[in-house]
Amino acid sequence: MGDALVCPVCMGNTKVIDSRSTGDHSIRRRRKCVNGHRFTTFEVLSNEADQLDMLEKAEKELLAVADRLEKLSNHIRAAMKGKEQ
Numbered sequence: 001m002g003d004a005l006v007c008p009v010c011m012g013n014t015k016v017i018d019s020r021s022t023g024d025h026s027i028r029r030r031r032k033c034v035n036g037h038r039f040t041t042f043e044v045l046s047n048e049a050d051q052l053d054m055l056e057k058a059e060k061e062l063l064a065v066a067d068r069l070e071k072l073s074n075h076i077r078a079a080m081k082g083k084e085q
C-alpha cells in the first residue's frame, strides 16, 4: 500500500496494527515491526499544521498587544491619578 515506514529501532519493515482518528483530521497509528518493536505515529494534515503554526503566531502577537495595552492603561491610570491630586 505504499506504506514504507521503517522501525526507528531496527529499521525493519513495519505494519499498522491499529489506527484511529483522534478528532480533527488527525490519525494515530500503532505499528509493529518484524522484530516486535511497537511504536505510534501521528498524522496531521499539513495545511492543518500550517494553521496551527499561524494560530501560534497570532497568539504570540495577541499576547504582545495585551502587554502593550496593559502598560498603556497603567500609564493612563497613573496620569488620571496625577490629575486628581
Ligand SMILES: [Zn+2]
Pocket: 007, 008, 009, 010, 011, 012, 033, 034, 035, 036, 037
Ligand atoms: Zn524494530
